[in-house]
Amino acid sequence: MKARHLKREEFEGLFQEKILERGWRYFEDDRVDDPIIAEGFVRAKVHGTASYNVEVDPERMVFFCSCPYFDTYGNCKHLAALLYHLADDPEVDSLDETIRILERKSKRELITLLQRIMRAEPKLRHLLTGDVGDLDGELRGLKEGFLDADPDLFVEKVASMRRLIMLFEKPQSLALLKDLFVELYRIYYDYGGVEFLEDEMSLILETMAPELEKMDEAECDRLMRDIRAIYEEDDSVLKSFIYEPVADFL
Known part of the structure; x- marks a missing residue:
């Protein structure tokens, strides 16, 4: 094409x-x-x-x-x-053409193909199986080794995790995005304002904002509880700008 x-x-x-x-x-x-x-x-x-x-x-x-x-x-x-x-x-x-080709393959051929894909991109198995246990553990382990990490590679790791999370069905994806924001905030705050994390944190909230508008009040309140608690206690420079996308839900 x-x-x-x-x-x-x-x-x-x-x-x-x-x-x-x-x-x-x-x-x-x-x-x-x-x-x-x-x-x-x-x-x-x-x-x-x-x-x-x-x-x-x-x-x-x-x-x-x-x-x-x-x-x-x-x-x-x-x-x-x-x-x-x-x-x-x-x-x-x-x-679209790739999908048409896949539709013509047998179950065995598709399984073989998925095995190859997962060997090349292991994280995709979370999406294929719907199991987010390991992904959640990886998310909560971001702080480990942070001080020794290359900033560009760390941001790419976070961005890759965010993109993978967005492929899951809602509300699971939104809950994972919320957890990712919370973990990044802890790193940001504990290490004295890590500026290169700010853009990724903002992207997470910008991604969540339009979905929050579609939720009923109780569902939205449950999802935003942790972020609201952070906002109320936040005394970092983040408070002046980072929460703007979700200001109506704090």
């Missing part, structure tokens, strides 16, 4: 020159993994010091990258690499 054929002049002006240069090198070094198109977005992994999830809507020119640079500064080298890839070759696989 072809995405819209982007021309370089359509996107190069949206990036700093040094970011474009790095993105071009990433493209030339073949660091963009097999893009796929679904719901109008071209999605791919781009590999650098870590692997990041990149999304581009070529029609509306809407971009997203899971890297810390994107959260703080905007358009990054990983986005540039994917855009250069699309300018060079707009032909990408379609998720």
